[in-house]
Amino acid sequence: MLEVILSALILLGALFTFIGSLGLARLEDFYTRLHGPTKATTLGVGSLLIASMVYFSTRGEGLSLHELLVTLFLFITAPVSAHLLAKAALHLRLRSLAVVPPRAEASAPQQANRDAPSDETVQR
Amino acid sequence: MKRHLLPHPLLTPALTLIWLLLVNSLSFGQLLLGLLLGWLIPLFTLRFWPNRVxxxxxxxxxxxVLVLLYDIVIANxxxxxxxxxxxxxxHPGFVEVPLALRSELGISLLANTISLTPGTVSAWLSPDRTTLVVHALDVRDPEALVATIKRRYETPLLEVLEPC
Amino acid sequence: MLSTAVSIAFLLVGAAFVMALLRLLYGPDQPDRILALDTLYVNTVALLVLLGIHLGSALYFEAALLIAMMGFVGTVALCKYLLRGDIIE
Structure with a gap:
């Protein structure tokens, strides 16, 4: 019984990891590609880690809960890196299938000013 | 005096728990060491955490948190x-979510929540911290999406962190 | 049964690696490549956890934790580089 649950968790985790990467390879613009790895892959690795937790806890060497730490870490860091990547993409004005709100793009430093150093940099 | 010795009462048990998970044991010695670390680390990193949560x-x-876990599975x-x-x-699209949250912690929690849940990634925060631009993978009805985000995630965060 | 499941899982995660590598090669922009690298890190964590179950050893967990941490720091540093551009502080 336990083995069935474990196998199901492992297969589910691997499947989600695969689907996340498939999204990365298959979707058409950067912003939609961002969704695959941040969500599907996080859950995939999450269920693999739960499987590992159950496996090592039931081998009779005491509880093994430290996989929770990796899961927690991934759930905290995945959104942060996704947000930063999206911000960098907006900054670089990547091609998008959706209409980008003008304010978000306008906030990026003006391309023209980049070559000419501003007053501050000259002073330094 | 109490504020001086224990600047972040919530951080100490959290750090102790993380230490116990890291060493993967529940012995008395590790518990003691975890409590010591959980007490000392907030003291030494006080400058990075000016506000008490x-x-x-x-x-x-x-x-x-339970709603969030359920939504993460559904989202995936x-x-x-x-x-x-x-x-x-x-049908990807950008939507703008007007924010009612004011604190840094609240906004970052909301942005992380949005990134973890159904087909949305928070992409950009306006410099005056009033609007969050969110990219959605499949958006048919932008107003409904904004309303869902505000009702499901922002309202509880507001109640927990910034009660009026 | 468990070993069959682990074998299939190895195949699926390996295929995921290939997908991320394709994106890393074809690109077209820098954020795409950073995203591909980030995905590779997460996939490596998955692979190490699988290897741990396969070999019945908990040793690989520490490696997985370290890779997850280093991957996050690397992604953030690269994104910061893109955001700041060539502006020297």
Whole structure:
């Protein structure tokens, strides 16, 4: 019984990891590609880690809960890196299938000013 | 005096728990060492944490975390299905979410929540911190999406962190 | 049964690696490549956890934790580089 649950968790985790990467390879613009790895892959690795937790806890060497730490870490860091990547993409004005709100793009430093150093940099 | 010795009462048990998970044991010695670390690390990193976090309604927070876990699973199924159906059928779009939260912690928690849940990634925060631009993978009705985000995630966070 | 499941899982995660590598090669922009690298890190964590179950050894967990941490720091540093551009502080 336990083995069935474990196998199901492992297969589910691997499947989600695969689907996340498939999204990365298959979707058409950067912003939609961002969704695959941040969500599907996080859950995939999450269920693999739960499987590992159950496996090592039931081998009779005491509880093994430290996989929770990796899961927690991934759930905290995945959104942060996704947000930063999206911000960098907006900054670089990547091609998008959706209409980008003008304010978000306008906030990026003006391309023209980049070559000419501003007053501050000259002073330094 | 109490504020001086224990600047972040919530951080100490959290750090102790993380230490116990890291060493993967529950012996008395490790518990003691974890408590010591949980007490010393907040003291030494006090400068990075100027504001004390206060949780006002713990039950709302617990319910919020449970709703969030459920939504993460649903989100993943939805995104997986969208990816498998093929890139032709998705309707991506940007929506702007006006924020009622004011604190840095609240906004970053909301942005992380949005990134973890159904087909949305928070992409950009306006410099005056009033609007969050969110990219959605499959958006048919932008107003409904904004309303869902505000009702489901922002309201509980407001109640927990910034009660009026 | 468990070993069959682990074998299939190895195949699926390996295929995921290939997908991320394709994106890393074809690109077209820098954020795409950073995203591909980030995905590779997460996939490596998955692979190490699988290897741990396969070999019945908990040793690989520490490596997985370290890779997850380093991957996050690397992604953030690269994104910061893109955001700041060539502006020297």
């Amino acid at each position: 206060q949780v006002h309604k713990p039950l709302t927070l617990v319910r919020f 199924l939805e995104v997986a299905w969208l990816i498998l159906r093929g890139p032709r059928r998705v």
